[in-house]
Amino acid sequence: MGDEVWSLKEVCRTFDERMSHVVGHACVFCDRCSQRKPSLVLLTADAGQFFEVVKPHVAISAARRVFERCSRVSGKNCVTVLRGERRVAFLGGSCGHRLDRFVFSFSKLLLAFAACLLMSFCTLGDMVWRMTGLPIGGVVSKVASSFVLAVEEHDWALDIARRRRHGFSRRVHAWDFEVARARYVDDILWLSGRYCHAGLCRAVSLAYSVPFDIDACAAYVTWLDMELHLPDLSWRMKPSMWTLPPPWGAPKGYAHSFLCGRLQRWSEVRLSDDAWLTAATNLFLSFRDAGWPVRVIRAAVFKAGRLTRVKRDMLLTVLHVSFLH
Numbered sequence: 131m132g133d134e135v136w137s138l139k140e141v142c143r144t145f146d147e148r149m150s151h152v153v154g155h156a157c158v159f160c161d162r163c164s165q166r167k168p169s170l171v172l173l174t175a176d177a178g179q180f181f182e183v184v185k186p187h188v189a190i191s192a193a194r195r196v197f198e199r200c201s202r203v204s205g206k207n208c209v210t211v212l213r214g215e216r217r218v219a220f221l222g223g224s225c226g227h228r229l230d231r232f233v234f235s236f237s238k239l240l241l242a243f244a245a246c247l248l249m250s251f252c253t254l255g256d257m258v259w260r261m262t263g264l265p266i267g268g269v270v271s272k273v274a275s276s277f278v279l280a281v282e283e284h285d286w287a288l289d290i291a292r293r294r295r296h297g298f299s300r301r302v303h304a305w306d307f308e309v310a311r312a313r314y315v316d317d318i319l320w321l322s323g324r325y326c327h328a329g330l331c332r333a334v335s336l337a338y339s340v341p342f343d344i345d346a347c348a349a350y351v352t353w354l355d356m357e358l359h360l361p362d363l364s365w366r367m368k369p370s371m372w373t374l375p376p377p378w379g380a381p382k383g384y385a386h387s388f389l390c391g392r393l394q395r396w397s398e399v400r401l402s403d404d405a406w407l408t409a410a411t412n413l414f415l416s417f418r419d420a421g422w423p424v425r426v427i428r429a430a431v432f433k434a435g436r437l438t439r440v441k442r443d444m445l446l447t448v449l450h451v452s453f454l455h
């Protein structure tokens with residue numbers, strides 16, 4: 131239900147798949163206002179005021195709808211979480227007492243969620259006051275934004291009559307073919323071949339009850355830690371110089387672990403060779419600026435697993451160029 135992508139690892143793969151549905155429906159005139167537009171239009175936005183403007187009863191009512199729909203679609207009414215070091219959970223299970231698992235019914239989860247959101251009194255010393263929005267921070271906040279935004283996305287995507295009333299979906303009927311969407315918590319990324327940027331802004335304000343801060347129209351957008359570029363729809367890492375500790379202040383093996391973490395992330399984003407080299411250059415320049423000797427970073431490159439010989443040679447070349455400057 132909704133546009134959410136649950137895992138950062140899956141973001142690019144999922145959005146690539148969703149983009150493939152809209153690319154074939156691209157046109158150079160907006161379907162809504164008939165103005166000329168680029169063939170593909172990107173939009174990013176975030177609901178910066180989500181927790182201030184959403185009231186607890188709205189989030190609880192959204193949660194009830196999600197549980198009801200989940201129950202109807204799956205035929206289950208509880209969630210099982212297995213005990214153990216790795217978190218394993220699945221829909222369904224039997225509510226009998228078992229030592230190796232916890233079983234939560236949807237009705238109890240809804241009550242627990244409501245209880246968390248309705249605890250609105252805060253204290254500081256002898257002062258007590260009441261919050262009007264939702265509690266911020268922790269897993270409950272993420273759950274609340276998932277419920278509320280997912281329900282609104284679901285309603286907008288299914289209600290073709292409502293979309294038509296506002297000038298959308300006149301030629302293509304499925305919202306998935308008009309706009310590819312992804313949301314990570316409250317950050318949204320949209321790509322459309324049918325509408326201009328102003329049209330997409332209007333759709334955001336209609337689909338969601340929460341105000342979104344929308345970024346200006348551009349040939350590329352920054353979303354999470356990445357950039358998505360038109361016209362070839364290629365992903366790059368957001369350019370950033372890392373603030374790294376100096377070698378004398380870092381734990382043993384720091385350079386190796388940090389490099390492996392970055393290599394893993396770059397492979398999830400499926401960067402082109404050019405984008406991969408740019409990201410590697412920024413990383414090595416950050417190590418250099420933090421005072422790391424080139425031999426330590428070279429050793430980390432040799433130790434990094436799952437690198438092809440070609441990629442390793444590319445990394446070593448970039449490393450030496452970065453440290454020469």
Ligand SMILES: [Zn+2]
Nearest residue numbers: 160163326329
């Ligand atoms: Zn338009």
